[in-house]
Amino acid sequence: MVSSSHEAMHRIFQEDPGVFARTFRTLGLPFPEPVAVSLMPTDLTEIQPLERRVDTLLRIDAAEGESYLLAVEAQGKKDRGKPGSWAYYMAHLYAKYRLPPLLLVTCQDSSTAEWAAETVVIGPAAWPTLSLRPLVLGPHNVPVFTDVDAAARDIPLATLSAITHGKNPNAGAILKALAAALQTVDEDTAMIFAELTELGLGSAPAAQIWRDLMAVDLSFFRSETSQRLRSEAKAIGRAEGQAIGRVEGRVEGRAEGRAEGRAEDILRILSKRGVEVSEQVRRRVVSCSDLDVLSAWLDQSLTVEAAEDLFGATEA
Template structure:
């Protein structure tokens, strides 16, 4: 079964394919920054009943007018069958798209990364028919970003750094840097990368720390706008339940419910709305006022 961690390790390249070029340029490999990216079908199955599927497949177009295919594979452990599969993927992709394929393998531990980076030669003695040379990203070459300012400058790379180093004993500093950086961007985008981070960490101990960071930092998850939207939804639910039960509220009481932005109080009222017989019981022992400060 494919894990959430496995999914995040290759999906992040769909969110920002430029991570690939930026990382390997820093390592001395001159991949140009993409100007356009197309998500391609990942199914490489032939007519025979044998399914072969790459984790993520992108077409990268560059400013120079050249294009290539980026096949991303998330690898959680050594697998003797994978090199043969990778050779098939690359040959099939070249035959199908007539574009140069590049295989990127992402790993979360050094041993798997070192294994995946070994070239695979297919042929007989004295004649190499095909050589598979994966590019590998893992804890050995992805920077551990612990500076919030550096993380804020490249949120996707900082997210990938967290996912890649999620099993490291000192992952806390990387997590905190990303959590701080996410507060510098819009809430919707931050939510995407926060969820990708949690998926990527999977069952690693760092996942619990990440959830704690996201829970404690209420300003990140609960902006004033999102709080208001959630409160309004609960308020309308309170009124809807009471209306369905034919419990009539005065206009003042209805407005009190609508004006309240205390979500805990609204949830308490929603629970009571299922059983109360009038508005007095609804507000019993609750503080007066609207809940606004």
């Protein structure tokens, strides 16, 4: 079963894909700042009944004109079967999209990060056929944020730092800096990254530190802590219930925002590929609120010759 901590470790890159380039710039690796990012379908299943699904898949168009696929995998422990799956993901993505794929693995402990960073050679010893070389983010290389101003300048990276350093003896100072930094951004953004932090910390002792910090202002918090407060609110009365309803309304608005963003990605990809989009097609794409349907159209937008062909997969 996929844990909430696992989900948070890769969802940060969906919220702000630019955190990838910013993190590796601090490590001296030459990844350019993205100028366009598209959330891609994560299902890599073939016709055979064997499901394969990458955690997060992004198409990144860099400033220098280079485009590549970023596959993000969250890894909580060593798993002997994972390198084979990762190699499959990379080969499948390259065959499907004809874009260079890059594997990023996020870890929360140093031993798992060290294992994940090992180059895996596949093939006979006399003639290796395939070499897998993941990039790894973990406690060994993600910067520590204990300064409030620094955390406020890059909330997504500070959140990733808080999660990856959840077992650090200095976790309390890291979380205090993030909690203070969240007070400097709008409520919806704070809600997203506060939730990701609690989910990412999982059952680590630092999770209780975070819940205590968030108890000061929970108007935007909706994970385990807010579940408890919602129960208390029902006992307190109608006024508290109305406040929670407003939070839920913002969550629904967030889902609508994801659909709008995915529709924009579809139209942007078609435009970049020089595919003409009629007003009828544009209206149909932007009015769709079904994320599964939009994901199918997003996949189609990379290869279709005519914009109207987008809808074939969902009408069959």
